[in-house]
C-alpha cells in the first residue's frame with residue numbers, strides 16, 4: 260500500500276495495486292464519458308505499457324536484472340527504474356506537494372539529461388546492487404499509482420501534463436525494445452548461453468523468394484510527421500523533399516545472401532569498405548555478424564533470445580553494423596536507401612509485421628506478399644541523423660531527448676521483432692552510431708534507376 264495526496268479530499272489516502280487493476284476493469288466496461296475519453300485512453304495505455312515492461316522482466320532473476328554486459332547496454336533493473344524516473348521527473352515533479360520517492364534516484368536513474376542534474380556514469384549502471392530489484396518494483400508501483408490518480412483527477416496543467424504522460428509511454432516502449440536487446444547481449448556473454456524464452460515456432464527453412472526491386476518515380480514528396488497521432492520531435496516538421504527515381508528491394512537481405520558475401524571474402528576486400536569501416540574492422544577483428552558462430556564445417560549457429568540455434572538461411576540477416584550493411588550493398592552492386600526513399604515507399608503501407616507482439620523476438624522469413632517494411636529488423640539507411648528543415652527542439656530538458664544526438668549517427672527505419680507495434684510508424688527515425696551491432700539491425704537494398 261502506498262499513500263498519495265488527494266487534492267479533492269485535501270488529505271493523504273492509500274492506493275493499492277488492486278486499485279490499479281480496478282481502474283483497468285472499470286474502463287473495460289465502458290464507464291468513461293465522452294469528454295474524458297482522451298484521459299481514459301491514456302489511463303488504459305498507462306496500465307498496459309507499464310504492465311508490459313514488467314511482463315518482459317517477469318522471468319529474469321535479480322542477478323539477470325542487475326548485470327550490465329557493456330557500456331552501451333543497461334541492466335533490466337536500470338531500465339525499470341529509469342522509465343519510472345522519466346515520469347516522476349517530467350510529469351509528477353510539476354505538481355504541488357511533489358515528494359520524490361527517493362532523493363537518490365534522480366542521480367541513479369537520470370540517463371543523459373544534463374540540464375536536470377548530475378547522473379550516474381552510463382558504464383556504472385551494472386554496479387547498482389542497491390536499490391534491490393524489489394525496491395525498484397515498489398518505485399514503479401508508487402509512480403504508476405500516482406500517475407493514475409493524476410489522470411483520473413486531471414490535476415495540474417493538463418495541456419502540458421497529458422502530452423508528457425503520452426511521451427513517457429512512448430519512451431517506456433522504446434525501453435522495452437532496449438531491455439530485450441540488452442538481455443540478449445548479456446545472455447550471449449554467459450558461457451552457459453541461457454535462453455530468455457523457449458524457441459518459437461519454426462519457420463520454413465527453404466530459400467527466400469528471389470529478391471526483386473520496386474521502382475519509385477521520385478519527385479518532390481512529403482516527408483515527416485503525418486496525421487494527428489503521436490510523433491517524436493525529430494519527425495517534425497513535415498516538409499517536401501526531392502527524390503530522383505529509385506528502386507527499393509522488395510524484402511530484407513537474408514542470412515543465406517549475407518553468407519555468400521562472407522564466403523566471397525567480403526570482410527577482407529578493402530574496395531568494399533568505407534575508410535571508417537576498414538579501421539573498425541581491423542580494430543575489432545570482425546568477420547561475421549554479431550552472435551553468429553561456426554558450428555562445424557559449412558554450418559553456422561546464431562545466439563538468439565531462445566539460446567543458440569542453427570542459422571536459418573531464409574531469416575533476415577540481423578545484428579550487422581552500418582559498415583557491414585554498406586559493404587554488403589556495394590558487394591551486391593547496390594546501395595543502402597536514404598531515409599526519405601525508405602519513408603516514401605513505406606508511407607502508405609500498413610504497420611504490420613513481425614513486431615514485439617508476435618512474441619517471436621527473432622526475425623523470420625518473408626511471408627508471401629509482404630515486404631518487411633515494419634518489424635523483423637531495423638533497416639540501416641545511408642542518411643546521417645540530422646534535423647529536418649525548420650526543426651526546433653522542445654524547450655527545456657526535453658529538448659535533450661533527441662536533438663543533441665544529431666551528429667555522427669545513422670538513421671534506421673522500420674522497427675524490429677522487438678519493437679512494440681504502437682511504437683513504430685513510417686516517419687519514425689531511429690538512430691545509432693555506424694559501429695552499432697547489438698540492436699536488431701539488418702539490410703534492405705536500393706538502386707538508382
Ligand SMILES: [Fe+2]
Nearest residue numbers: 341370430434
Ligand atoms: Fe530513456
